[in-house]
Ligand SMILES: [Zn+2]
Ligand SMILES: [Zn+2]
């Protein structure tokens with residue numbers, strides 16, 4: 140029976156509200172509670188595994204005000220993806236309460252990522268009168284650990300690694316007080332009841348505890364020692380960033396010759412003392428995401444503002460982050476304003492996260508260990524970001540971002556799909572409904588520890604997202620360990636996906652495209668091609684379902700395979716011999732007089748142990764070695780990174796004329812460019828300018844090839860994917876070049892352009908293949 144509403148009518152109505160999205164661990168329930176108090180609403184709120192459920196009963200206009208506030212001004216860290224209202228008969232509630240979480244059958248609540256320390260908590264830890272003074276695990280509803288401590292959803296303290304700490308009276312009072320900032324803050328803790336730190340020496344002997352840890356850390360850092368610090372998602376290796384000898388020792392012990400170290404600075408002011416940070420970069424640094432942001436160093440360096448060259452040898456940039464936990468912030472309350480903060484692992488092994496492994500794995504590197512007794516459930520590296528022309532490019536998507544899903548165009552009733560990712564910079568993807576859950580950075584898979592890390596992280600993520608894959612996709616490379624891992628995971632169908640097709644699809648997916656056919660310029664180091672060769676400079680057309688290869692860089696043999704990737708001079712010699720013949724041989728003898736070229740020559744002519752590659756990364760290697768920028772590479776992509784950094788910023792645009800090249804029958808021939816580069820070098824042209832011309836030439840090659848495919852197909856959108864696009868000069872030049880030719884350019888913003896993004900493409904391709912075949 141319906142009643143007509145009269146003016147001034149106090150009709151009581153009741154709604155059940157189901158809210159989905161990131162609504163747990165972000166202060167949502169206290170927010171709802173306080174809002175209900177303010178509007179005089181009776182009923183309840185609870186966390187279920189599907190989201191937050193609210194029972195709201197009250198006068199009609201009050202309910203309307205309550206719901207509108209709820210939707211329009213939710214807590215800062217929350218994200219509402221869906222809000223469903225069901226009208227119910229009034230139940231006669233007399234108060235508003237927060238009910239215990241309900242376990243439920245289907246888990247849809249999204250687990251929040253870790254959040255950098257908030258301003259309120261930051262104030263408390265330096266306030267002598269506050270009970271959280273100098274307490275390194277201070278947190279509240281607005282900040283603190285989340286993903287890294289959660290075992291299971293719904294997100295409640297017993298399901299986290301805080302379960303083993305029982306709250307003291309005062310923490311419990313705050314936790315239960317709806318007016319308090321720590322109301323239902325699951326990881327809340329204080330010096331009385333929470334986790335504790337201790338400092339150990341390399342023989343596991345305790346040298347400091349809760350009372351004197353901070354002073355001890357300062358003392359050992361001041362003495363030039365290397366300290367391993369257990370943080371949020373794993374260990375860091377730390378030393379005084381201004382102590383050149385300490386930085387050198389860290390490089391030596393970590394087995395890391397030249398790969399840049401990230402640093403942590405006390406605050407924005409210190410960051411700006413050493414680096415140039417634009418508005419967007421500053422915003423990212425101080426955001427709750429708190430990633431490492433790659434910034435340009437101030438050049439030329441002023442003597443009072445110099446940091447050791449050894450932090451990032453040969454580079455004009457530096458990876459910088461701000462303290463994001465109370466523990467980090469406290470470290471900066473003493474004599475240091477810049478500390479090296481590099482991943483706590485040896486070489487390419489997974490980040491160390493457990494106390495029990497730290498001494499074994501980092502014992503040869505660190506002199507001291509600052510550790511604590513809160514378990515890290517999910518390993519999570521720092522995220523790595525660069526801002527290019529105001530756009531955010533994600534090089535490593537991990538802490539702060541994971542497990543926020545990337546939204547893609549897909550129906551809700553389709554099977555869960557796993558894309559296992561690639562072999563390097565691995566990250567996997569669980570595709571559930573229209574949510575693509577990209578995993579944290581897993582890293583290199585080509586070791587037992589790497590494989591184990593991938594599998595464990597997958598099992599954890601499957602639990603947190605309640606996404607058990609029915610279909611599994613992996614890279615088509617026959618030798619990849621990631622593919623072997625993928626096939627161990629039970630599923631009803633498996634799909635091998637070509638590497639560059641996955642790159643293309645990943646870019647389409649994050650740009651929200653459906654089955655539209657587009658063009659693709661996929662440039663990277665190495666991916667297994669359908670002809671068994673190593674691809675990496677591919678001009679494609681296609682969609683999720685299929686692709687066609689229209690143009691590629693000419694193949695060149697890589698003398699010694701992997702050895703050529705570590706020693707770019709080998710690839711340079713191969714390029715000279717293949718494309719410039721006898722003249723090339725003379726150049727090679729002139730440029731690399733100390734090398735034994737006869738052996739390389741024989742390998743190139745016979746093809747012995749010399750796989751054929753069209754990788755753009757290999758062309759960068761060759762030019763980098765020819766110009767003497769990088770002849771031996773100690774980390775992946777070093778030759779390309781250093782050649783990119785060599786580009787003269789000041790070079791006048793008109794000076795940057797492209798070099799000649801040829802395109803014949805679908806093949807881009809770089810011979811004329813190489814000859815011209817050598818001429819320029821012999822004529823004494825500065826490397827900065829040659830490098831700029833080289834980048835401009837590549838952009839032209841891409842532009843011309845894409846334009847030809849566009850003319851043949853009538854398609855005018857082009858997706859840029861592959862690790863080479865992280866080169867900002869090439870990215871800018873190609874975007875300009877393609878736009879000038881009337882093409883619309885799609886690129887990556889949410890997932891990495893490098894192999895850290897291919898899992899998304901694999902999953903989307905598998906989805907379309909499944910739809911066609913209906914496995
Ligand atoms: Zn806080
Ligand atoms: Zn307490």
Ligand SMILES: [Zn+2]
Nearest residue numbers: 663666861894
């Ligand atoms: Zn790739």
